[in-house]
Amino acid sequence: MEKSPEVALSVRNVYKLFGGDEDAGLAMARAGANKVEVQEATESVMALSDVSFDAERGEIFVVMGLSGCGKSTLIRCINRLIDPTAGEVWIGDVNVSELDEEGMREVRRSSLAMVFQHYGLLPHRRVIDNVALGLEMKGVGVDERRARAQEALDTVGLGEWGSSKPEECSGGMMQRVGLARALAHDTPVLLMDEPFSALDPLIRNELQDELLAMQEKLRKTIIFITHDLDEAVRIGDRIAIMRDGEIVQMGSPVDVVLHPADAYVREFTSNVRQHGLVTAETVMNEAVHVVKAEQRADEVLRELVRREKTYALVIDDSGRYIGMASMQRLQNVVPRNGISVGATSLLMKPGVGRDVVLDELVPLGLRSEHPIPVLDDDGVLVGEVLLETLAEAMAAESAG
Numbered sequence: 001m002e003k004s005p006e007v008a009l010s011v012r013n014v015y016k017l018f019g020g021d022e023d024a025g026l027a028m029a030r031a032g033a034n035k036v037e038v039q040e041a042t043e044s045v046m047a048l049s050d051v052s053f054d055a056e057r058g059e060i061f062v063v064m065g066l067s068g069c070g071k072s073t074l075i076r077c078i079n080r081l082i083d084p085t086a087g088e089v090w091i092g093d094v095n096v097s098e099l100d101e102e103g104m105r106e107v108r109r110s111s112l113a114m115v116f117q118h119y120g121l122l123p124h125r126r127v128i129d130n131v132a133l134g135l136e137m138k139g140v141g142v143d144e145r146r147a148r149a150q151e152a153l154d155t156v157g158l159g160e161w162g163s164s165k166p167e168e169c170s171g172g173m174m175q176r177v178g179l180a181r182a183l184a185h186d187t188p189v190l191l192m193d194e195p196f197s198a199l200d201p202l203i204r205n206e207l208q209d210e211l212l213a214m215q216e217k218l219r220k221t222i223i224f225i226t227h228d229l230d231e232a233v234r235i236g237d238r239i240a241i242m243r244d245g246e247i248v249q250m251g252s253p254v255d256v257v258l259h260p261a262d263a264y265v266r267e268f269t270s271n272v273r274q275h276g277l278v279t280a281e282t283v284m285n286e287a288v289h290v291v292k293a294e295q296r297a298d299e300v301l302r303e304l305v306r307r308e309k310t311y312a313l314v315i316d317d318s319g320r321y322i323g324m325a326s327m328q329r330l331q332n333v334v335p336r337n338g339i340s341v342g343a344t345s346l347l348m349k350p351g352v353g354r355d356v357v358l359d360e361l362v363p364l365g366l367r368s369e370h371p372i373p374v375l376d377d378d379g380v381l382v383g384e385v386l387l388e389t390l391a392e393a394m395a396a397e398s399a400g
Contacts, residue, residue: 285384311325
C-alpha cells in the first residue's frame, strides 16, 4: 500500500458491524445499503461504514458527531480494542489490522497512546507513578521512567504535583495527569477520546490552549474525538464529521463551516461564529500584478494599461513588500525619464499578516479601493485579499 511519507496514520475502508448476520450486513453495506436497511435485513448494527482518512505527521485530526455516530467505535478500531469487520488501519508502514495480539501490544507500547474522558488513574499510586505506568509496563527502569514522567508533568503544568495522590487533584488536574501519562509514553500518535468533555467550560478552554501550546513543541499526530464543534474548530487542523457510521464531510475548519456538504453539516455549523475563522490566508488570492522596485516606472505604467489594472504591488529583491504603486501616482512621475518604480512616491498601503481575522480586514477594505496585501512573518508578499472576495466572506458570515 503506497502512502505519502507524511502520513502517520491511515484508515482504509473500515466497516464495523455488531451482532446478527455480519457477513450479510457487510455485503449489503458495500452494495450501498444504509444503517437502517442493514439492521432491518440482517439484525446487524452497522457502527462504521466505509470510513477512510489519512492523518499527517504533526496534525490534529478531529473526528466529531453526535452520540451514536460511530466516532468512539472508530478510535477503538484504530487501536484494536475492537477489531474492524473489514478494512485496514495503518500506523506508519505497519498494517495493524494484520497483527496478532503480541504484535498489537508492541504497537501500543511503541506507537500509540490513548487519553480517555475518564482518567483511568490508579488511586493508590502517586501522580508521578500513574504517569510512569506505561513506561513501567514497557520495562523501563524506575529512575528513567520517573525522570520521563516528571518531564511530562512539567509539560502539562503539574511539575509540583508528582508526590500527590489522584484524590488530591481536581478534575482538570486529573485530565492533565492522563495527558502527561500519554506524553511520557512518547509515541508518535495520540488517540484522545473526548478528553475534555466532562470538564466545565473554563477548564476545558484552558486545556485546549495547553494542548495547542504543547503541540507547537512536540508535533504529535493526534486523533481527537469530540461532539463539540467549537472545540473541533478551535483545535483541529482538519475535521471529519460523522453520521450513522459514515464520514459525511472532511476538511479544514474553514471548509467545513463555510462550505457545509449538506443540511446535517449546515445545522451543525450554524452557531459557529465565522469572523474568528476567516483569516487573510483563507480568503487571499495570488497577487496578480507584482513588480520589482528597480523596474522603470514607465514600463510598469504601460503594463498596467495593457492589463487594465489600476495598481501594482512593489517588492524588493527578497520578495518583501514595499508598497503599492497606483496608476495615478505612476502617471505623475513618468515624465521624469528613467525613474524606477521604487523611487516614486508610492501609495504605502500597509500589508497584513496571514492570521488577521475578518473583523480586522473589513475596516481596511472599506478605507481603500485596492486589494489588501498579505505578508508572511518576514514581510514577504504571499497574496492579496480582493475587495470582492472580502464582500463574499462577509455575506457568507451574515448568512450563517
